Amino acid sequence: MPDEDGYFGESVAAGYDESCAEMFEAGAVGPAVELLAELAGGGRALELGVGTGRVALPLARRGIEVHGIDLSRAMVDRLRAKPGGTAIGVTIGDFATARAPGSFSVAYLVFNTIMNLTSQDAQVDCFRNAAAHLAPGGRFVVEVAVPDLRRLPPGQDVVPFRVDGERLGFDLYDVATQSMSSHHVRVVDGRGSYESVPFRYVWPAELDLMARLAGLRLRDRWDGWTRQPFTSESRQHVSVWEKPAG
Structure with missing residues (x-):
């Protein structure tokens, strides 16, 4: 929250x-x-x-x-x-x-x-x-x-925007409401963290x-x-x- x-x-x-x-x-x-x-x-x-x-x-x-x-x-x-x-x-x-x-x-x-x-x-x-x-x-x-909805095939609601050794990032879409959220997973010195931020496209x-x-x-x-x-x-x-x- x-x-x-x-x-x-x-x-x-x-x-x-x-x-x-x-x-x-x-x-x-x-x-x-x-x-x-x-x-x-x-x-x-x-x-x-x-x-x-x-x-x-x-x-x-x-x-x-x-x-x-x-x-x-x-x-x-x-x-x-x-x-x-x-x-x-x-x-x-x-x-x-x-x-x-x-x-x-x-x-x-x-x-x-x-x-x-x-x-x-x-x-x-x-x-x-x-x-x-x-x-x-x-x-x-x-x-x-x-x-970026053209990257969503039928039945999928997630689009990755970053995948590497230190960070994973993906956007979750709800096309019915135009709401989305960006999710960030980071790994620093072997320890992970997670955060999510809501948006409206x-x-x-x-x-x-x-x-x-x-x-x-x-x-x-x-x-x-x-x-x-x-x-x-x-x-x-x-x-x-x-x-x-x-």
């Missing part, structure tokens, strides 16, 4: 950066920061689910004022302990509903974080919350996987409808941060919705 920090309490926060080390590499972070800095222009940026600052810190180093919202105090403590971390304003709360001070040129959700909201209502609320934070003409950016067209309910319109959709074309073979997308300037 989650604690007051949700599913990202102390036990997860303590090893989060190491467990997601590949996502902290320059090749993963750099293109995201480049695009978000461009969209922010001279304005402020709001990260929903700021975590330990993987994107917020390098974006702030580009001269962008960044504010974050996050439910997990344990994750935010790691952000605060990093160089430049105290300069990132953070609102503790559920990013689907919590309000940060002021307005922003860009709001963003990265690394599948929209799926941490495990109901359609919560995801709709998130779009409305992002839109409420945006100045006219502002953009809301979401990076998320395309549901969401389709690109469904996100577009959520955006329209929030008064936003799709501006761009790419396969990734370097703006490759989004196609039927894409396994993820970076989408940008815009708040009307009028």
Whole structure:
């Protein structure tokens, strides 16, 4: 069961950066920061689910004022302990509903974080919350996987995503409810650990409808941060919705 920090309490926060080390590499972070800095222009940026600052810190180093919202105090403590971390304003709360001070040129959700909201209502609320934070003409950016249901043969509901000598990972799908859970088994120094995190997968067209309910319109959709074309073979997308300037 989650604690007051949700599913990202102390036990997860303590090893989060190491467990997601590949996502902290320059090749993963750099293109995201480049695009978000461009969209922010001279304005402020709001990260929903700021975590330990993987994107917020390098974006702030580009001269962008960044504010974050996050439910997990344990994750935010790691952000605060990093160089430049105290300069990132953070609102503790559920990013689907919590309000940060002021307005922003860009709001963003990265690394599948929209799926941490495990109901359609919560995801709709998130779009409305992002839109409420945006100045006219502002953009809301979401990076998320395309549901990988084509890998499910009839009668199967499990898709492995990592199998090696130290870690086993698999996703369990319920196609009737769009709920899923990621299961992680790790072996370190001969000792095993297990954790499971719930998600709700969401389709690109469904996100577009959520955006329209929030008064936003799709501006761009790419396969990734370097703006490759989004196609039927894409396994993820970076989408940008815009708040009307009028």
